[in-house]
Amino acid sequence: MSHIEDVLDSLASDLDGVVLFSPEADLYEQLTDDHEVVVISAEDERDAERFVELPVEFSELSDRVRFGIEGALAQEFLGENDQVLCLATTYGDSLDTAMRVRAGEFTETGVYDLFVNSRAEPGVIRNVVDVAVELGKKGQKGKPVGALFVVGDAGKVMNKSRPLSYNPFEKSHVHVGDPIVNVMLKEFSRLDGAFVISDGGKIVSAYRYLEPSAEGVDIPKGLGARHMAAGAITRDTNAIAIVLSESDGLVRAFKRGELILELDPEEY
């Protein structure tokens, strides 16, 4: 018995902070008394002083931890060399996981930066990721589809692309996150070309052929033309791109010409 307690004690000794992924009221109150607590969740229910918002429900704990720590580092809640204890729920609804990490242990992937420091509003990016994941899950009439969303810096993107056909969104005022949009995008996803979405979430155009210069774009080999276009447009403009792959069904996000995030829609 005492051995297990020793193990747990060694996890909890000399901590610089506690990162809480499932903020239960009494636990948060107890911990704040003698630790620096960072709360990471989808909603700030506790009005926590240090809070990082989770934009997507990462199903993998490691993704959640990575995003949370990157967010806490970016907001300077934690320092590079801080030893922190992550308390989270992996299965079920109550706290069941404790993990000790050094905050600077990961190579920075920029996931947090992608959501928070992009041109487009965080909520818009989140909605687009949701739409892409949804589309990946269900496909178009059961068949897998691919899609490319370019989010933010729409003026510049529009000037670096040309229409493949009439723009179905001309003079419409739909925004991502409107309930009707999922259906519309699903229908339009069978069209070729990219969707262009503005900083504020307005769907500016569908059916766009992107014409950025693909020089110096470094994306993993084996991805198709759609991903190359996504990588290139994000290097050329301040937009980010979210791609749903037709062949492997994964959702990928690009920023500044680099692959930042890879999600499997089946897991959400």
Added chain:
Amino acid sequence: MVDPAAIIRTMLSEETAVTVAIAVLFIGAVAGYLVWRTTRNLLVQLDVPGAVEGTAFERTIQNFGLSTVGLFSQMAALFVYVLAVFIALQVAQIMNADLFWQRFPQYLPQLFIAAVVVIVGLVIGDKVSLAISERLKSVKLPEVTLLPKLAKYSIFYVAALIALGQLGVATMALIVLLAAYAFGLLFLSALAFKDLLTAAAAGTYLLLTEPYSIGDEVEIDDRRGVVQEIDVFVTHVESDEAEFIIPNQRVVRSGITRFR
């Protein structure tokens, strides 16, 4: 007005009158109970307990072991009881026909309505202030807490006015005060929101007709750049060095130059 009690008295002997009075009392008791139950069920079905939860009024009377719904239904029942007692007393002629006591049953409904108005006003005022402060939660500014309070006391004031009006108190001066207050509010907010309103009107036009759209290169008021975003109030135009956020009324007033 024909007094029903008087008719009964002329028709019946004194003993029967007493019996009738007791019957009236009994019917009143049953009716009161029925009213209590119906009101309670009705209020619960309308989800009044959920609606008043957390308001200051509900919390205060909970300290006395009551609830808003309970209070309302008890008041309705009490109203019926008191009415029954008065009819019974008059039928039995136990009370002499004092002028005040004769008028009292006619006064009772007004008293009842006044009480209901006061309670409803208190609850709605609380509810509104809660709703407003919920909406303004994201605005971290201490002065903002003034707004919900202002709304709350405005509603209290109106409720008090209605209640006093029911009781027949002269409220003319208070109504004049209310009118002045409402006018001031309207006038000031029209003054304060003038620019926003014109911007919104212009923005509605721009959004409906879309003379320029996102991605067009335009010049507005010597500011040249690519349109990045159009919303109801402003247009974002971005050039290489800067992003201009132009109120929509200026777009309409000064015109737009589009470049091809």
